[in-house]
Amino acid sequence: MDEAITLSVRDLSTSFFSEKGEVKAVDHVSFDVPHGSIVGLVGESGCGKSMTARSVMKLLKYPGKIVGGEILLEGRDLVPLSERDMSLIRGEEIAMIFQEPMTSLNPVTPVGKQVQEAILQHRKISREEAKKNVLHMLETVGISEPEKRYRCYPHELSGGLRQRVMIAMAMICRPKLLIADEPTTALDVTVEAQILELLRELRDTIGTSIILISHNLGVIAQLCDYVYVMYAGQVVEHAPVLELFDHPSHPYTQGLMDSVRSLRRGDERLSTIPGTVPNLLRLPQGCRFAPRCPMAREDCRSCPPELSPVGDRHLARCPYAGR
Amino acid sequence: MEKKILLSARGLSKDFPVSGKRRLQALSQVDLDIYQGETLALVGESGCGKSTLGRTLIRLIPATSGSISFEGQDISSMSEKEFRPLRSKMQIIFQDPYASLDPRMTVRDIIAEPLETHRVCASAQETTERVKELMKAAGLPAEYLYRYPHQFSGGQRQRIGIARAIALKPRLIICDEPVSALDVSVQNQILNLLKDLQAEFGLTYLFISHDLSVVRFLSDRTCVMFLGKLCEVGSTSELYEKPLHPYTRFLLGAIPGIDPRARGEKRPLLQGELPSPIDPPPGCRFHTRCPYATERCRREEPRLRDVGGRQVACHRWEEI
């Protein structure tokens, strides 16, 4: 067992069993989060990023279910754990923040109290000591006047401050792993930049490993050490961040990169990826990206490609992945 | 060619009543010209008044004070009856097309509705033919004619909204964050479409976005808004290359770069919280967050002044 890996997800599969059939939202996904690193999951909406994260937390809502694989937190598999055991791990060892903090905050309880509850759930300490911890954590996440903010209700805070409160709540027990699911998508760029900076600082000072989920390659480029690109429930490419941005190899990753770069340049005509993400109930045979792929050939439509090496620590799910 | 003004606003203000008999100043003394055939981008953080300005300009909501003229006619003082024939010349498309499309109506009926209200076509059959043309222009296959909104992806729904908006051959379209909810690949499809339609139908756009990275492609000029006021207006390329107002610099600097090698570079981060539009700061509204603020900034409000083909509202733009 490699000591340096905080989380190792092996062949994780998660499905939704709907009336229309089995939706394989996460299909044999594997990834590693080395200790103290920030690992990105990127891809268009509906690609399975959030369901991967929720699976790791074992926070899937009915009719979603983990159907296979392992989730190894420092070597211990979370998949077979009971809900009772998981509730001890959630918040204490792994914590998660979401796009819209309002939905995870209680509107009628002051935010400081809520952060305090989070620590009292896991630590046998006095209320006073808990409060001291909370005030310190509020300050750590960049909330000025923590005493005053402690007593505020969620609606009295701006979106950026609410997200900071969520981060404080997630970090209060100093978890090994923080999962941030689109943490800045609902925020303005000015606030986004502050929150990204904060996540980086927390990693540097507390040493928490982070899974950062985003559909925005700019956010990924700012923060991540290693990146996994997801498409239609699968990982289609992964590499260290510089390698991925220098040599995107899967046609899907290339399409995403071209789209962003052409937009930033202000091209006369913007690059696009034609079409949309496929319906998971009607997946194409062979390569799932084939209907949108400019390089698709006949054999792409029959044989599903495997992840294979295209460079140093760099894999892509396409036999024609080029540089 | 002489640039012709299509729409112009002077001293436009909009207050909303809030609890305790106080008023929220969503727009304050805005002067703005939109030229025929251009795309004018309107950018700024959420809550700064972009949507309010867009809606007030086309009289979807009444202004509190100020005047608006469209094609040389003062539309702000017109009665509803006088204004009605002009209404179809100004359309709006929204961020969330789903919320603005009736889920019980087919695409055909959604796009046909404005045609029918204005009795554009002689028969139902002619209307359907016209709907098909509009769908084609918006990049929607005609076989989707009798589908319902929920059967479409986000990008396709935005195309439905666009087809409907161009149905009455408007002059001006207010695009209120039309791509903010879309993934970048699909976002680019819609931006390309808007550009094509502009060329084909001679449209003028006011393109509203809180995301500065999307306006560069489409817009000729950009105006930057902060707390209900314009702080800078200029050609998009100049404004991006050399922002004059401190706020514009922060906004541009905050766009996350897509080069991971450049991330070590410290970016100037905007400090503090957005002040409330209910009790906006005196003097320059940006002074509570501006690193260059002086005593004068706290006292005296900077006016939007012409400076070499651009406009900027800052006392210190020359020194900083």
Ligand SMILES: Nc1ncnc2c1ncn2[C@@H]1O[C@H](COP(=O)(O)OP(=O)(O)O)[C@@H](O)[C@H]1O
């Ligand atoms: N309750 C559900 N029932 C059926 N399918 C679902 C449900 N929730 C999510 N899914 C499926 O899971 C897929 C992945 O969703 P998600 O992980 O939220 O994507 P992302 O976070 O990448 O945008 C979606 O495409 C959707 O088809």
Ligand SMILES: Nc1ncnc2c1ncn2[C@@H]1O[C@H](COP(=O)(O)OP(=O)(O)O)[C@@H](O)[C@H]1O
């Ligand atoms: N109908 C309304 N009643 C009260 N306040 C409103 C109303 N519409 C908008 N506002 C307020 O006006 C300000 C500007 O809002 P808006 O124009 O929607 O901003 P933007 O589009 O830039 O995000 C905000 O503070 C908002 O809360």
Ligand code: SF4
């Ligand atoms: S396998 Fe074929 S269709 Fe799939 S990404 Fe590679 S080239 Fe494109």
Ligand code: SF4
């Ligand atoms: S007027 Fe003063 S406070 Fe306002 S932007 Fe200029 S320097 Fe800053």
Ligand SMILES: [Mg+2]
């Ligand atoms: Mg998601």
Ligand SMILES: [Mg+2]
């Ligand atoms: Mg708005």
